[in-house]
Amino acid sequence: MKIAGFNKTSFVDYPGKIACVVFTPHCNMRCDYCHNKHILEGYVPLIDEGEIFDHIEKRKGMISALVITGGEPTLQAGLVDFIKKVKALDLAVKLDTNGSKPELIKDLLDQDLLDYIAMDIKSPFDKYCQVAGTPLDIKAISNSIDLIKNRAPDYEFRTTFAPELTVEDLRETARMAGTKKVYYIQQYRPNPGGAQAHPPQTLRQAAELIEKDGGRCKIRGL
Numbered sequence: 001m002k003i004a005g006f007n008k009t010s011f012v013d014y015p016g017k018i019a020c021v022v023f024t025p026h027c028n029m030r031c032d033y034c035h036n037k038h039i040l041e042g043y044v045p046l047i048d049e050g051e052i053f054d055h056i057e058k059r060k061g062m063i064s065a066l067v068i069t070g071g072e073p074t075l076q077a078g079l080v081d082f083i084k085k086v087k088a089l090d091l092a093v094k095l096d097t098n099g100s101k102p103e104l105i106k107d108l109l110d111q112d113l114l115d116y117i118a119m120d121i122k123s124p125f126d127k128y129c130q131v132a133g134t135p136l137d138i139k140a141i142s143n144s145i146d147l148i149k150n151r152a153p154d155y156e157f158r159t160t161f162a163p164e165l166t167v168e169d170l171r172e173t174a175r176m177a178g179t180k181k182v183y184y185i186q187q188y189r190p191n192p193g194g195a196q197a198h199p200p201q202t203l204r205q206a207a208e209l210i211e212k213d214g215g216r217c218k219i220r221g222l
């Protein structure tokens with residue numbers, strides 16, 4: 001599998017576990033707020049898989065999970081085989097995804113290769129292509145949401161509160177996420193030249209309304 005970045009130790013990327021994080025290159029979306037634009041297209045220097053597995057072997061006992069993020073990991077042809085190797089080392093695996101490839105998510109779930117899935121729900125469906133910056137198969141996104149809700153051993157849905165989204169949009173995305181798990185609102189951080197973020201009180205207002213609607217909601221990044 002192509003790997004563009006490696007964080008050897010993370011205390012925040014896998015809930016309750018100390019994890020390594022690998023970043024895969026390339027993505028089929030172009031969110032304006034993406035902070036990994038340097039690995040989305042063109043030439044990206046790669047890290048050898050062997051380096052990752054050497055590190056895991058050395059830190060066995062301390063690291064109990066591996067997080068695969070990107071970019072969009074489900075675009076990687078070698079993803080299934082890579083995860084099989086990680087699972088053989090008895091690590092929990094968390095996949096971060098934009099939800100555009102439900103067939104691959106299903107395949108991974110069918111093979112019991114995932115312990116946790118975190119999916120970005122970018123917006124209500126009518127604004128999805130605008131926020132993702134590209135035309136998209138909305139049905140695929142919807143299928144991924146249903147699949148994760150019904151089949152993932154553990155999961156989270158989260159939405160970056162981009163400037164083009166409203167509080168009502170966030171209520172709608174929270175409804176799409178369902179009420180079984182905590183839904184996360186993430187504060188938007190503009191890239192240079194990007195529009196201003198919503199003020200903290202607007203995020204809090206959205207969270208309060210989502211809870212009034214019967215959901216559980218937390219804010220990240222304030």
Ligand code: SF4
Binds near residue numbers: 028029
């Ligand atoms: S889906 Fe994620 S990796 Fe892809 S462009 Fe959007 S923020 Fe960046």
